[in-house]
Amino acid sequence: MAIRVGIMGYGNLGRGIESAIRRNADMELGAVFTRRDPSSLCIRTEGVPVVHADEVLTFKDKLDVLILCGGSATDLPVQTPLYAAHFNVVDSFDTHAAIPAHFAKVDEAARASGHVGVISVGWDPGLFSLNRMYGGAILPDGADYTFWGKGVSQGHSDAIRRIDGVLDAKQYTVPVEAALEAVRRGETPTLTAREKHTRVCYVVAAEGADRARIENEIKTMPNYFADYDTTVHFITAEELKRDHSGIPHGGFVIRSGKTGFEGENRHVIEYRLKLDSNPEFTSSVLVAYARAAVRLHREGVKGAKTVLDIPPAYLSPKSGEELRATLL
Amino acid sequence: MAIRVGIMGYGNLGRGIESAIRRNADMELGAVFTRRDPSSLCIRTEGVPVVHADEVLTFKDKLDVLILCGGSATDLPVQTPLYAAHFNVVDSFDTHAAIPAHFAKVDEAARASGHVGVISVGWDPGLFSLNRMYGGAILPDGADYTFWGKGVSQGHSDAIRRIDGVLDAKQYTVPVEAALEAVRRGETPTLTAREKHTRVCYVVAAEGADRARIENEIKTMPNYFADYDTTVHFITAEELKRDHSGIPHGGFVIRSGKTGFEGENRHVIEYRLKLDSNPEFTSSVLVAYARAAVRLHREGVKGAKTVLDIPPAYLSPKSGEELRATLL
Numbered sequence: 001m002a003i004r005v006g007i008m009g010y011g012n013l014g015r016g017i018e019s020a021i022r023r024n025a026d027m028e029l030g031a032v033f034t035r036r037d038p039s040s041l042c043i044r045t046e047g048v049p050v051v052h053a054d055e056v057l058t059f060k061d062k063l064d065v066l067i068l069c070g071g072s073a074t075d076l077p078v079q080t081p082l083y084a085a086h087f088n089v090v091d092s093f094d095t096h097a098a099i100p101a102h103f104a105k106v107d108e109a110a111r112a113s114g115h116v117g118v119i120s121v122g123w124d125p126g127l128f129s130l131n132r133m134y135g136g137a138i139l140p141d142g143a144d145y146t147f148w149g150k151g152v153s154q155g156h157s158d159a160i161r162r163i164d165g166v167l168d169a170k171q172y173t174v175p176v177e178a179a180l181e182a183v184r185r186g187e188t189p190t191l192t193a194r195e196k197h198t199r200v201c202y203v204v205a206a207e208g209a210d211r212a213r214i215e216n217e218i219k220t221m222p223n224y225f226a227d228y229d230t231t232v233h234f235i236t237a238e239e240l241k242r243d244h245s246g247i248p249h250g251g252f253v254i255r256s257g258k259t260g261f262e263g264e265n266r267h268v269i270e271y272r273l274k275l276d277s278n279p280e281f282t283s284s285v286l287v288a289y290a291r292a293a294v295r296l297h298r299e300g301v302k303g304a305k306t307v308l309d310i311p312p313a314y315l316s317p318k319s320g321e322e323l324r325a326t327l328l
Numbered sequence: 329m330a331i332r333v334g335i336m337g338y339g340n341l342g343r344g345i346e347s348a349i350r351r352n353a354d355m356e357l358g359a360v361f362t363r364r365d366p367s368s369l370c371i372r373t374e375g376v377p378v379v380h381a382d383e384v385l386t387f388k389d390k391l392d393v394l395i396l397c398g399g400s401a402t403d404l405p406v407q408t409p410l411y412a413a414h415f416n417v418v419d420s421f422d423t424h425a426a427i428p429a430h431f432a433k434v435d436e437a438a439r440a441s442g443h444v445g446v447i448s449v450g451w452d453p454g455l456f457s458l459n460r461m462y463g464g465a466i467l468p469d470g471a472d473y474t475f476w477g478k479g480v481s482q483g484h485s486d487a488i489r490r491i492d493g494v495l496d497a498k499q500y501t502v503p504v505e506a507a508l509e510a511v512r513r514g515e516t517p518t519l520t521a522r523e524k525h526t527r528v529c530y531v532v533a534a535e536g537a538d539r540a541r542i543e544n545e546i547k548t549m550p551n552y553f554a555d556y557d558t559t560v561h562f563i564t565a566e567e568l569k570r571d572h573s574g575i576p577h578g579g580f581v582i583r584s585g586k587t588g589f590e591g592e593n594r595h596v597i598e599y600r601l602k603l604d605s606n607p608e609f610t611s612s613v614l615v616a617y618a619r620a621a622v623r624l625h626r627e628g629v630k631g632a633k634t635v636l637d638i639p640p641a642y643l644s645p646k647s648g649e650e651l652r653a654t655l656l
Contacts, residue, residue, distance in 0.1 A: 099652055099656050103652055133655050134640060136644065136655070137643035141351045259604075260347055261372055265609075267604060268603075269455075271598070272599075276587075276593035277593040280587040281593075281595050308640045308641040308655070309648070310639060312640075315462065315465035316464065317465075324634060
């Protein structure tokens with residue numbers, strides 16, 4: 001029987017889940033939940049109910065797993081523990097510093113209800129975390145480096161949009177090639193934020209707005225831009241739409257380390273993602289972990305889990321025999 | 329209490345294990361076992377017994393895990409099931425086609441004795457298998473490509489050495505850059521063996537040997553060379569020693585796949601290894617999985633496992649709390 005998936009929240013991520021489910025023959029979409037008026041939502045899968053979030057508990061026995069597609073700032077801290085009391089859940093909670101507290105709350109709720117809650121799934125946190133972990137365990141005498149980009153940072157784009165006189169904006173995070181190359185060569189430099197990434201901004205200014213002031217406000221914005229070399233390009237709304245409407249992203253996790261009695265041999269492990277669509281790729285990761293959550297639950301496992309806790313084979317619809325015969 | 333590791337077999341891999349243990353504070357070397365005369369072996373760790381392989385059972389209660397460093401052709405098919413009847417074991421069995429049968433034998437022995445046997449650990453099979461698995465589960469609508477090199481293939485080097493008139497030889501497997509680039513761009517070409525890799529051979533010929541005949545015998549050797557573009561360089565024994573005494577290796581696993589309702593977005597996941605010493609890196613992977621084997625055994629798990637079955641966090645000496653706080 002197919003794994004019945006519910007989607008909570010129908011933004012970029014929710015739509016990504018809907019499309020990813022179609023590429024997984026063992027899964028089917030059971031329902032989409034929204035806090036908006038359900039009749040205002042037009043989903044892409046025929047015959048699947050769109051239901052108000054308040055009614056989600058009526059689907060308790062009709063879903064094997066609920067994928068939570070809300071934001072990390074205010075939605076998931078409430079939703080994931082709440083729904084883990086009734087469903088197997090998967091989220092993409094990505095406020096790195098708050099993960100331990102989030103884990104504890106989800107763990108308590110999921111243990112009490114006998115469900116599995118997989119948190120912080122995606123690529124960072126997620127696949128990048130996995131690679132930091134494997135790399136560190138295999139080459140303990142070494143260092144790892146995470147580079148992001150080239151890709152769109154929604155948070156930074158939003159920060160620019162809040163500046164007076166800015167109509168729209170898109171910010172790309174770009175790894176510094178020289179730093180990347182040094183790390184790839186097996187060097188273990190100490191790198192500042194500025195030495196690792198540059199920030200490139202495309203800004204649509206209101207007519208008559210003071211561009212020099214806007215550029216200065218961007219470049220000196222604490223936390224977001226002040227610690228980086230930032231380039232600002234003013235473009236038209238048409239150019240922004242034509243050239244910058246995608247949501248590409250990606251990055252690198254590179255571990256280098258030494259082995260041998262004298263540390264004489266050097267090894268470099270590089271993991272790279274190059275993504276046309278950040279939300280669709282993240283959704284694809286969430287769907288694979290939704291499968292794992294259901295399989296763990298069927299085996300009687302309960303509580304919160306992260307990508308670090310889940311045996312890789314649980315992500316695949318293939319049997320252990322099939323995986324051993326074809327992938328090892 | 330430290331994890332006590334035994335090493336069965338003291339070749340390149342065994343020495344790699346010995347040096348890797350020093351970089352893992354939670355592990356210690358308990359004994360080295362050999363089929364040679366133990367007094368002929370000079371190991372690098374003081375105070376550790378070197379014992380004949382026939383005496384290994386006397387160490388039953390003195391070791392937490394035994395890492396088997398023999399070859400896949402004749403040693404491991406016998407040793408891994410044999411020792412899994414008495415110890416937690418880890419091997420690097422790498423005859424891909426024979427893995428299912430090897431798994432079944434080790435599983436039976438390990439279940440019966442209540443131990444854990446982790447087989448086919450290293451980088452291929454091993455870390456590359458993991459990446460093929462994660463990639464396929466996340467991007468089911470796609471293809472993966474494994475490239476090896478640039479690196480020394482012992483099997484191919486040995487095959488050349490068996491040719492009449494050859495004193496010594498070293499063979500490098502080299503990925504074809506154009507194929508690698510096409511795959512990296514997200515194309516999914518069908519590639520022949522010849523289109524993926526070239527083979528470069530450095531050969532020391534006996535004085536007066538017919539070099540043209542040797543070169544022809546190499547290039548036309550079925551399975552090993554006939555299906556590849558092969559280059560043969562004749563060099564002196566001194567040059568071979570000076571320029572080709574290392575055992576570097578590495579390679580790439582690249583998965584590309586499509587997402588979106590119309591398959592409109594493309595994603596590329598690339599995993600790359602660049603290794604100064606193939607045996608020392610493989611040893612480092614074996615040691616991390618030895619830790620996992622012991623932890624699983626302490627939790628009451630029994631039977632054969634592969635890298636696909638083992639939760640990533642089990643490889644690390646850090647606690648779940650620590651990993652969540654620092655790596656996610």
